[in-house]
Each structure stands twice: as structure tokens, then as C-alpha cells.
Amino acid sequence: MSRTVLVVGEVRDGALAPSTAELAAQAATLVPEETGRIGFLAGPHAHAAAASFGALGIPRVRVAKDPRIDGTAPAPLARAIVAAAVADRVSLILLAGSSLGRDVVGRVAAGWGAAAANGATGLEWEGSSVRVTRPVFGGRATETRKLEGDRVVVSLRPHAFPVREFASRTPEVVPIEVPEIPAGLLAPRRTGTVPAAGGSGPGLADAAIVVAGGRGVRSPENFRLVEELAASLGAAVGASRAVTDAGWRPGSLQVGQTGRSVSPQLYIAVGISGAIQHLVGMVSSRVIVAINADPSAPIFRVADYGIAGDLFAIVPALTAAVRRARGLPSPS
Numbered sequence: 348m349s350r351t352v353l354v355v356g357e358v359r360d361g362a363l364a365p366s367t368a369e370l371a372a373q374a375a376t377l378v379p380e381e382t383g384r385i386g387f388l389a390g391p392h393a394h395a396a397a398a399s400f401g402a403l404g405i406p407r408v409r410v411a412k413d414p415r416i417d418g419t420a421p422a423p424l425a426r427a428i429v430a431a432a433v434a435d436r437v438s439l440i441l442l443a444g445s446s447l448g449r450d451v452v453g454r455v456a457a458g459w460g461a462a463a464a465n466g467a468t469g470l471e472w473e474g475s476s477v478r479v480t481r482p483v484f485g486g487r488a489t490e491t492r493k494l495e496g497d498r499v500v501v502s503l504r505p506h507a508f509p510v511r512e513f514a515s516r517t518p519e520v521v522p523i524e525v526p527e528i529p530a531g532l533l534a535p536r537r538t539g540t541v542p543a544a545g546g547s548g549p550g551l552a553d554a555a556i557v558v559a560g561g562r563g564v565r566s567p568e569n570f571r572l573v574e575e576l577a578a579s580l581g582a583a584v585g586a587s588r589a590v591t592d593a594g595w596r597p598g599s600l601q602v603g604q605t606g607r608s609v610s611p612q613l614y615i616a617v618g619i620s621g622a623i624q625h626l627v628g629m630v631s632s633r634v635i636v637a638i639n640a641d642p643s644a645p646i647f648r649v650a651d652y653g654i655a656g657d658l659f660a661i662v663p664a665l666t667a668a669v670r671r672a673r674g675l676p677s678p679s
């Protein structure tokens with residue numbers, strides 16, 4: 348049975364977001380025939396960014412040029428995705444598991460009459476169905492779901508799927524006409540964005556490496572040890588709630604139940620005890636390293652590598668070693 352998969356790309360700063368490469372690689376695993384893979388983009392930068400699909404093994408891209416679909420409001424975006432799925436007789440739609448993607452999945456499922464799942468970390472065909480695995484209960488269990496029917500829409504958890512190299516080519520870009528969009532769906536539009544406080548470096552949501560600090564650093568001044576280690580690794584900075592509640596760093600850096608959920612390739616927890624409310628936000632990270640003075644701290648139960656010792660000795664030594672290994676100059 349020939350299948351067609353629609354890869355819904357996201358545009359950040361005018362270019363395809365890194366998550367789109369993960370979707371495209373997984374699409375190629377599921378549908379080896381190139382002609383069965385179609386890209387999708389919406390928003391003001393869609394046309395310019397569409398060419399980048401050519402390096403992701405996707406020969407054809409649907410672009411919603413309707414200026415009312417700006418790529419940030421989920422309801423009109425979902426309408427456009429459904430229009431593309433119908434036009435191209437798509438059987439599977441893949442989206443990034445970003446906050447926008449997770450929102451759009453439910454709307455597409457309702458508008459297209461599809462089975463749906465969010466946050467997949469595994470995805471394969473099982474006969475005519477799609478088998479999805481994903482962490483549940485804050486990562487303490489893995490759920491398997493069988494999505495039946497000839498229409499399925501799934502968002503993929505960031506960093507859960509490897510990217511692949513493809514021969515580069517120029518994709519065909521085809522506009523998609525979107526039928527009427529009720530005024531009510533257009534109403535809640537984003538009128539501006541303010542970057543979260545939290546310094547330079549990659550954002551928590553996208554970062555492949557996160558270095559997070561907890562109360563063990565003892566003061567806002569000492570938190571710079573965490574930031575210096577993060578900078579040496581090109582990592583995003585995270586924090587426990589003890590740190591954000593104390594006002595040492597802004598709430599936007601908080602990881603956990605009432606903060607952000609992250610699943611980077613590498614999560615380094617510095618002076619964080621590993622309370623369950625923190626763990627639910629990071630336990631699905633691929634590799635977890637914990638640095639804590641207390642060998643019985645709960646964080647060590649989820650850590651792949653643990654260093655039981657004083658962070659004030661370990662973290663500067665680690666930062667210096669990383670900088671040396673990466674050929675970076677010593678900080679002045």
C-alpha cells in the first residue's frame with residue numbers, strides 16, 4: 348500500500364526549525380519512496396524557507412500563502428494543514444512536539460477526522476495502523492498506542508528522533524488554497540512577542556544540552572558556575588524551582604511540573620535534589636548527569652552518570668576541561 352506523509356515544518360528566525368529535520372528523517376524511515384513525502388509551511392517566511400526542504404529528502408512542499416495564516420495562530424494553521432492533507436491524499440501528518448505543534452494536532456484531528464497522539468518518542472507502522480510510543484506519568488512509564496484508520500496525525504517529541512543526511516535538491520513549491528476561515532478562528536492572533544529574560548544561548552525548548560542549577564549553588568552570584576558550564580557546552584541554562592522562587596534566576600528557566608518540560612540529548616543537574624516535581628520536567632532527557640554532594644539524593648536514581656561531590660570543586664574543573672577540549676579560550 349503506498350502511503351503519503353505530510354511533514355509540517357516550523358519556521359524560526361526565517362529558517363526551518365531544527366525539529367523539522369527530525370520530522371523529515373522519520374518520514375523517510377516510514378515512507379522510503381521520496382514521492383510519498385510532502386512538506387508543508389505557512390507564514391510570511393514560508394516561501395523562502397521551503398527551499399530548505401530540498402536538503403531533507405522532501406521533493407515537494409505545500410505553502411499556504413494566505414496572509415491570514417501567519418504560522419503562529421493554531422486554528423487557521425490547522426485549517427491549512429487539513430486542506431493540504433485532503434489535496435494530496437495524505438495518510439499521516441507529522442508535526443513537531445512544540446507548544447504550537449501540540450495545539451495544532453488536536454485541531455487537525457478534529458477537522459480531518461483523524462486518530463491523533465502527541466509527544467511520540469517512537470513511531471512505526473503496524474500493519475495498516477500506526478504504533479506510537481511515548482512517555483507518560485512524567486516519564487515513569489512508557490505508553491504504546493495503536494492509531495487505526497487511514498488518517499493519523501502525530502507530534503514528535505523534540506530530540507527523540509535522529510536526523511539524516513539527504514542529497515540536496517530544489518523542491519517543487521506548490522501553493523495550497525485554504526477554504527474560508529471563520530472570523531472567530533482568526534481572532535486570537537499574536538500581536539507581539541517579548542524574549543524571555545534568561546540571557547544568551549539556545550532556548551530551553553530547542554537545546555540539545557541543558558545545564559540546570561539548584562539550591563545547592565547557594566546564591567545568585569554562584570549560579571554563574573552553572574551558566575559558565577552551559578556556555579562552554581553551547582547549552583541552555585535551566586533551574587529548579589528553589590532557584591526561581593528565590594529570585595536568583597527568572598521563572599522562564601524553571602524546569603519541572605510548574606515550569607518547562609525538556610528532553611535534550613544531555614541534561615546536567617547541578618546541586619538539584621531531584622524532587623518529583625523537578626523530575627517530571629526532565630526525566631525523558633536522553634542522558635542525565637547529576638552532580639550532588641549527597642550520594643542518596645533522588646536525582647541519582649534517574650541519572651545515567653552521577654558525580655557525588657562538591658559542585659564548587661567539580662563544576663569549575665568540568666568547565667575548564669570542556670573549554671580545553673573544545674579549544675575555547677579561558678574566560679577572563
Ligand SMILES: Cc1cc2nc3c(=O)[nH]c(=O)nc-3n(C[C@H](O)[C@H](O)[C@H](O)COP(=O)(O)OP(=O)(O)OC[C@H]3O[C@@H](n4cnc5c(N)ncnc54)[C@H](O)[C@@H]3O)c2cc1C
Nearest residue numbers: 561562563587588589603604605606618620624625640658
Ligand atoms: C505543586 C508543586 C510544584 C512544583 N513544581 C516544581 C517545578 O516545576 N520544578 C522544580 O524544580 N521544583 C518544583 N517544585 C519544588 C520541588 O518540590 C522542590 O522543592 C525543588 O525542586 C527543590 O529544588 P532544588 O533541588 O534546587 O533544592 P533542594 O531540594 O534544596 O536540593 C538542593 C540539593 O543541592 C545539593 N547540594 C548542596 N550543596 C551542594 C554542593 N556544595 N555540591 C553539590 N550538591 C550540593 C543538596 O545535596 C541537595 O540535594 C514544586 C513543588 C510543588 C509543591
